[in-house]
Amino acid sequence: MKKIILTSLFILSSFLIQAQNEIAPKIEEILSQLTLAEKVAMCHAQSKFSTKGVPRLGIPEIWMSDGPHGVRAEISWDSWDNAGWTNDSITAFPALTCLAASFQPSLAKKYGIALGEEARYRKKDVLLGPGVNIYRTPLNGRNFEYMGEDPHLASTMVVPYIQGVQQNGVAACVKHYVLNNQELWRDHINVEVSTRALYEIYLPAFKAAVQEGGAWSIMSAYNQYQNQFCSHNELLINKILKGDWGFDGCVITDWGAAHDTRQAALYGLDIEMGTGTNGLTTSTQNHYDNYFLAHPFLNMLQSGEIEEAVVDDKVRRILRLMFRTNMNPDRTFGRMNNVEHQQVARKVAQEGIVLLKNEDNFFPLDPNKKMTIAVIGENAFRPLTTGGGSSDLKPKYEISPLQGMRERFPNAVILHTLGYASGPPAYGRVIPSRYDVDSLRREALVIAKRADVVLFVGGLNKNHHQDCEGGDRLQYGLDFGQEELLRMLQDANENIGVVLLSGNAVAMPWLGRTKGLIQGWFLGSEAGHALADVISGDVNPSGKLPFTFPAKLEDNAAHHFGPLSYPGDSINQHYKEGILVGYRWHDTKKIKPLFAFGHGLSYTSFDLSAIQTDKKSYAPGEYITISCKVANTGQRAGSEVVQVYVGKTKSEVERAQKELKAFSKVMLEPGKEATVELQVGLDKLAYYDEKSSGWKLEKGEYVVYVGTASDKISKKVTISVK
Ligand code: GLC
Secondary structure (H helix, E strand, C coil): CHHHHHHHHHHHHHHHHHHHHHHHHHHHHHHHHCCHHHHHHCCEEEECCEECCEHHHCECCEEEECCCCCCCCCECCCCCCECCCCCCCECCCCCHHHHHHCCCHHHHHHHHHHHHHHHHHCCCCEECCCECCCCCCCCCCCHHHCCCCCHHHHHHHHHHHHHHHHCCCCEEEEEEECCCCCCCCCCCCEEECCHHHHHHHHCHHHHHHHHCCCCCEEEECCCEECCEEHHHCHHHHHHHHHHHCCCCCEEEECCCCCCCHHHHHHCCCCEECCCCCCCCCCCCCCCHHHCCCCHHHHHHHHCCCCCHHHHHHHHHHHHHHHHHCCCCCCCCCCCCCCHHHHHHHHHHHHHHCEEEEEHHHCCCCCCCCCCEEEEECHHHCCCCCCCCCCCCCCECCCCCHHHHHHHHCCCCEEEEECCCCCCCCCCCCCCCCCCCHHHHHHHHHHHHHHCCEEEEEEECCCCCCCCECCECCCCCCCCCCHHHHHHHHHHHCCCEEEEEECCCCCCCCCHHHCCEEEEECCCHHHHHHHHHHHHCCCCCCCCCCCCCECCCHHHCHHHHCCCCCCCCCCCEEECCCCCCCCHHHHHHHCCCCCECCCCCECCCCEEEEEEEECCCEECCCCEEEEEEEEEECCCCCEEEEEEEEEEECCCCCCCCCCEEEEEEEEEECCCCEEEEEEEEEHHHHCEEECCCCEEECCCEEEEEEEEEECCEEEEEEEEEEC
16 A cells, blocks of 8 residues: 555656646746846736736736635725625635534545635635634634644644645635734734744644645735744745745735835745835725835846846746646636535535533434424524625525524424624624614513523624634623623523534633533534534534633633733733643643533544554654544444644653644444554654754653543553654
């Protein structure tokens, strides 16, 4: 088997090298014909989402579009307004937190392929996603767009997504490189973090995206690192990204994230987008020739202050991007809003939904039973594919949870009322609800009292401060009076379940009197169908949390260290927790979370046995093979995620108790069992040594933790490294 894999890898790599070799001379040929002005023009925007080509030589423009969860509606040429097209409605896929929660890399591939086909059909050459910034605080407004708190999970899930997108001849643009872990002051905050945490926590998913995913472009973050903007950062781009990692694609700014011509020229920026040029606002009076990489750059080149070789490197990368996308004659044609895409959206939602609590087997509800279900909460029917900032979508349709319930429970009487209400979606502003809270609550209590079952559907809603770009959340608990309403509903009817739709952890003072709790993410076009699939038991939930739910905000590492740690002092910010992010903090400091990283229940039960490693001691360069038996000991089919964490007992440096190093999801029929085998390369146990500026594999004893959640470990196996 291994021989076949090696042979095919060799063929593939030689094909890729050959393809590369074919392109290189063409790039040189074009470069030799370009004027200096034409070269410079390719390095910056000509409109909100496009850059100039060279019509004289038949070189096309590059068209970009958001976002990570679907292709954004067409935007106007020179403003953020929608262009008002009538043929740009698309399939809205679940948010990336949901994809991460599936712990299923094969689904990430399907997701990327489907999304790439839609981007291709919409004639986009660069898709501005995925986002893989690490979940550091539950208040970050954009966590819903990312893949959680663990670098191994994010790295494993982002690679197939990128490969899927790019097989359509559309470039993924992995973002936001790097340390953009909050929205407050994002456009300038200077992040100070230990080099070890940078390499062990914040860089890995980007490194995997580039080296394994083969990302053709990457988007620089707004913030600064070591007092240099990420858009033109000598260490992050020239040394690490383009030097150490060998990135051969384009660095594209976040919109308006370039700040200096000389630095942009010399510190690795290739394409400048979204700069406001009249007094640095984002006014539509932008004049693209005044961009930092426009006339000011051309002047420096013409004066000889900057060598032409500098712009040539940028243009080579841009032309390479074109040969991979809009100048690739073999590119597919793409598809949009087809059944397969809708099925992928539903499947990802089904596999990412997490059953957090299920007392008295509250879930699933029996669709054949005549009963009255009170579905209470604005999120039961509020569109959630819209809002959130740049990942906003205009879907061809969106099935609401209420609609999903009505379709799947025809024998039930389903009552619905808002219960609570927020204002309309308004990026950057909070528009208060026009509803009277008391009347909403009175109405909710009436149907709660009458119902056999109460299903509260709440959470966040991608409004400003409610899981949205451009602002962080202002509180850890639910807003719009949901907590008070829940308490009243629990007084009225103890048979209550909660469905949270959000991209972040929340406080849960109402958890004790809640029998069933589902973490539903922003689930896209098929939201209502997927939720009803799980609530009815048609689908057995198998999602696992991609980030920790702390009981209270101060239990979270970033918040433990006070305001300089989060949100910073508006100029600087210090990631004082170092490598102890998320469960690394909770495990090591013994702070019990509400729900742990990797946690997720099922309608069946599983048992792990015969857990072992292939050897007791290993030499550098070897692999640890962990095997175990997984048995489905319940009455119905289901999937379980075997998780392997590794920790170092005694160490020369600070260590987290344990770190995720491998996982595998396995589907089993009732009564069946399977042997699962996972591999961990010894290089993955190395820590980043700041003294030697390199990775160091410590000798001695390690503990291999095998289980089905970070707080549900079945067995610990001690091994040693020679
Ligand atoms: C926004 C976002 C980025 C998005 C870009 C274009 O500011 O930070 O994720 O792709 O601008 O909309």
